[in-house]
Each structure stands twice: as C-alpha cells, then as structure tokens.
Amino acid sequence: MAAVTSADDRFAALFQAGDEHALRLAYERFGPAVHHLAARTLSSAADAEDVTQATFVAAWLGRAGFDPARGSLLGWLLGIARRKIVDHLRAAARDDRIAESARRLAFFVPAAAPPEAVVDRLVVADELAQLPGDQRRVLELAFYDDLTHQQIAAVTGLPLGTVKSHLRRGMARLRDRWEVDGVTPGARAAGPSRAR
Amino acid sequence: MSHLEPERLVLLALGEGTLDQHETGHLDSCERCRADMAELRGVAGLGRRTQPLRDLPPAPSHVWDRIRSELAASERAFPPPAVSLHSDPPPRRLSPPRSSPPCSSPPAAAPPAGSSPAASRAPLEWPAPPPAPVAAAAHPPAASSPPTAAPASPPSTPGELLEPVGGRRRGPGWVATVVIAAGAAVAGAGVTAGVLYDRGPEGRPAPATCRAGDPRVELEALPGAPSGLSGYACLVGAGGDRKLLVHAEGMPARADGDYEAWLLDPASLGVQPLGVLGSGADQELTVPDTLDLARYNVVDISAEPHDGNAAHSGHSVLRGLLP
Numbered sequence: 430m431a432a433v434t435s436a437d438d439r440f441a442a443l444f445q446a447g448d449e450h451a452l453r454l455a456y457e458r459f460g461p462a463v464h465h466l467a468a469r470t471l472s473s474a475a476d477a478e479d480v481t482q483a484t485f486v487a488a489w490l491g492r493a494g495f496d497p498a499r500g501s502l503l504g505w506l507l508g509i510a511r512r513k514i515v516d517h518l519r520a521a522a523r524d525d526r527i528a529e530s531a532r533r534l535a536f537f538v539p540a541a542a543p544p545e546a547v548v549d550r551l552v553v554a555d556e557l558a559q560l561p562g563d564q565r566r567v568l569e570l571a572f573y574d575d576l577t578h579q580q581i582a583a584v585t586g587l588p589l590g591t592v593k594s595h596l597r598r599g600m601a602r603l604r605d606r607w608e609v610d611g612v613t614p615g616a617r618a619a620g621p622s623r624a625r
Numbered sequence: 626m627s628h629l630e631p632e633r634l635v636l637l638a639l640g641e642g643t644l645d646q647h648e649t650g651h652l653d654s655c656e657r658c659r660a661d662m663a664e665l666r667g668v669a670g671l672g673r674r675t676q677p678l679r680d681l682p683p684a685p686s687h688v689w690d691r692i693r694s695e696l697a698a699s700e701r702a703f704p705p706p707a708v709s710l711h712s713d714p715p716p717r718r719l720s721p722p723r724s725s726p727p728c729s730s731p732p733a734a735a736p737p738a739g740s741s742p743a744a745s746r747a748p749l750e751w752p753a754p755p756p757a758p759v760a761a762a763a764h765p766p767a768a769s770s771p772p773t774a775a776p777a778s779p780p781s782t783p784g785e786l787l788e789p790v791g792g793r794r795r796g797p798g799w800v801a802t803v804v805i806a807a808g809a810a811v812a813g814a815g816v817t818a819g820v821l822y823d824r825g826p827e828g829r830p831a832p833a834t835c836r837a838g839d840p841r842v843e844l845e846a847l848p849g850a851p852s853g854l855s856g857y858a859c860l861v862g863a864g865g866d867r868k869l870l871v872h873a874e875g876m877p878a879r880a881d882g883d884y885e886a887w888l889l890d891p892a893s894l895g896v897q898p899l900g901v902l903g904s905g906a907d908q909e910l911t912v913p914d915t916l917d918l919a920r921y922n923v924v925d926i927s928a929e930p931h932d933g934n935a936a937h938s939g940h941s942v943l944r945g946l947l948p
Contacts, residue, residue: 452692452696453689456684456689456692457683457684460683460684460688460689461681461682461683461684462678462681463684464681464684464685464688465678465681465849467848468848468849468850469848469849470848471848472848473845473848474846474847474848474850474852474854477848478685478687478688478691478852481684481685481688482688482691482692482695485692486692486695486696486699489692489696490696490699549671550671550674550675550678551678553668553671553672553675554675554678554679557672557675558679568672571639571669571672572669572672572673572675572676573673573676575640577641578636578641593632593635593636594632596632596635596636596639597631597632597635600635600638600639600665600668600669600672603668603671603672604664604665604668607664607667607668607671614664614667
C-alpha cells in the first residue's frame, strides 16, 4: 500500500508484535484522532472518553487481527472506534436521561457529523500531514486559502508547472489513502482508473 | 478521444476554471474520467475540511491511565509507564523513549530521521505528552515490569521537569502552557486550574461571583471540548442591569483565539453575544436589557478563532440551560 509510510509500517509491526511501548506510542500518535472521532459523534464528553478507552483496549487485545496489508493502523483503530460508537449510540438510545440531555443540547452541538465522514476527514488529514513539504504546502494553499495554481505559484515562488504537478501528485496520494482507509471512498466502482 | 489531462482534472476538482464544451462532452461519454473527477472532487472536499484536524489536542491522559488499568486487570502484558515521555524533552519523532530498558529492539519504531520528507509538521511528530502523573507514581499496582524498568534518570526536581519543556517551545502553545502548568503544580506553587486560563496580566477589578442564593446553571462540557472543562453561571440583577456571572475552569489558553459567551434561543436559533471571556475563571457579563431570557435561555461558551468573523464559530465548549 503506497499510502502507508514505511515508518508507520514499522510501527504497526511493533504494535502487532506486542511491543510494550507500541501501545503508548499508538495512543499518542492516534489517540487524538480516535478521541476526536468519538467526541464529534457522541453527545457527551464522558461517552467520548469511554469509547476512546474501549477502542485502545480492544485494539491491544485484538492486535493479532490487525493486517497491515489491508490498511494503516490509524484506519484500523478508527474502524474499531466506529463500532464502539455505534454500540454506544444504541445504548444511549435506551437511556432516557441521555436522550433528554441530547434533546436539550441538540442545538448547535456539532455531533451531527456521521462517523463515516469524520473518519474520511481524519485519514485524509493524516495523509496530508505526511506529504512532502512542498506538496503539502501547495495543497494547503489550495484547500484552506482557496488559491488558484497561479496564485500559489506567486505566493510560493514555485514554477507553475511544479505547482500543478505537486497538486496532482498530492491529490493522488490523498485519494489513494482515502481508498485504503476511508469509509466511503468515491465512485471507485464506476471504473478501473488506478492508472495514472 | 483523448482523456482529460490529469492535471486539468485536478484543477477542475479543486474548483479552478470551468469545463469547456469539449471537456463537458468528454465527461458525458467517458466513465473513467467521470469517476476520476468525482473522486478528486471528493478528495478536495475532504481536504478543505481537514484544517481543524491538523493540530488535534492530545487524547486525555487520564483516559490513558484507564486504558492501562483495564489492561492490567485483563492481561499480564501491558506497556510499562512511559516515564521518559514526561521527563525527557518531548520526542520530536517516533523515537524510543530514552530511559526504557524493556524496549530492547531499538525502535524499530524509530524511523530514519530522513525517511519522511514531511518537514515542518512531521507526521511522526508525537504530540507533547499529556501532563501525566510523574513516572514513578504512575506504576500501576499490577505492573509486572522488570526491575530494570525503573527510569534511568528519574526527574529529581520539578525544575528538571520544567526545563526541557520550557526550553523547547514547540507545537501548539497551549500544550506547552499545560505542561508548564503541570510542572509548576509539582513545584508546589499552589497553582490551581485558574493558571490554565491565564492569558496575561490584567488589572481589572475582580468580577462578581455567584453567591450561595443565586440560581445557578451548571455548564456541561460539549463533545470536542478539551477534557477537564467545567463551569457554572448565574443570573443576577434585574431590568436593565442584568448580569450573567460565568465561572469556567480548565479552559486551555488559546494562542489563536478566545472564548466567548453567548445566549442562545433554541426555538428561533437566535444568538446573542455577551462578550469575550477575559483571563481569570470568573466573568461578569452584561445581558442586553431588551433580551427575552425566557427565549434566550441557553448559556453557551464557544471557542472563537481570531478570524475576523464575529459570528458564532459553531465550536461550543460549554453549555447550560437557564432555569
């Protein structure tokens, strides 16, 4: 899987092998994403923490089931978290107190995000952070500042052709990662177009 | 018929330019280009929404403690406390904690420093460790760590804890603030949660605080809020002199924004700004005299970026319902 960096690969192997530090490192490296996913999709901070805890416990106990060939460790952890979230939501639906609290606080609570969308954003963000510096910068200018490629060239001093090629390669990597680790990758079924 | 140029597709997906007649015709007939376009647009849409995800706060350290306890109860093998992650300078990259004998195979976890081309915001850069309890105290009772697991050079004074952190200011400012605050607390400086709130010296008179008899609203932390937030508010005064007294604790200082208080009307989705929260845990905010508190009955504290946009950011961190 081209999208998974070799460093992450090695780390995943350590995790799988039960290396004692790997879980701690996994918590620091991926805990923020797992906790964010839980916090965005559940209606209380306590539930989000419970899910974060349950995710890492389940991941550690079930680490033998992690297959690096099928995706990154982050993608796997987010998949576990998603199942825990669904369990939690089901349990919450039976809980009148929580239902009441959710009703009262529904306004403006950003919990409307479905877990799938949050997972997709998290894996794309993770890949974006791993792009080579110039590629990442060029994409950030396009995404966050809404600059055209000419404007990006002017801002960065990079030649136009370089900007375009950074955009193309960066987007291709994000897409690959989305396909590997995302929940709802695009219209892939529509045709075999991996060739680039 | 030739397919659309990959670079052209990417630019179009990013919203640059518009399709010309030839391109429209080609997309109508070419399933492959259409699928590419749809996916690239999907990627662009996701990419645009990744900005808030770039510097996620560390996952709560007390959740890590709970994970360790749960695993200790269920399994013999679990990670020893990562002592060095706190006492050493925060590792910039995925490198082995220095004082950790049990991890003999050097870190493989350690990527060759040059292996990742991502420079400034390296993906493998670990977030600064949460202000966890100091190593020795963190040994869970059931720990089966070998005796050699003791830290090679345990922090002997709070100063040691503080120094490396302070000396390497990096990452989100509030992380450093929290870690330094934790160090200061160890030093016995009598620090309270209020320190986390400190955003510079200020000479205003102390705001009024809720008294015993005032009707009080508990403010609940919302999803996505930094853990440890809590607060309450109470309404005092009457007529044209109504004040909302807000007490909020555990709010991490934000280098790039502020916290702001609002009253919300859930029925009309109306939003009434009350003002930016200054430093200090207690705030006294004036409620506009014409505001109908029967309708605007939700107290809301939001995190507001310094983006020049006065509207509510949508990132509420605390909320409560007026009686």
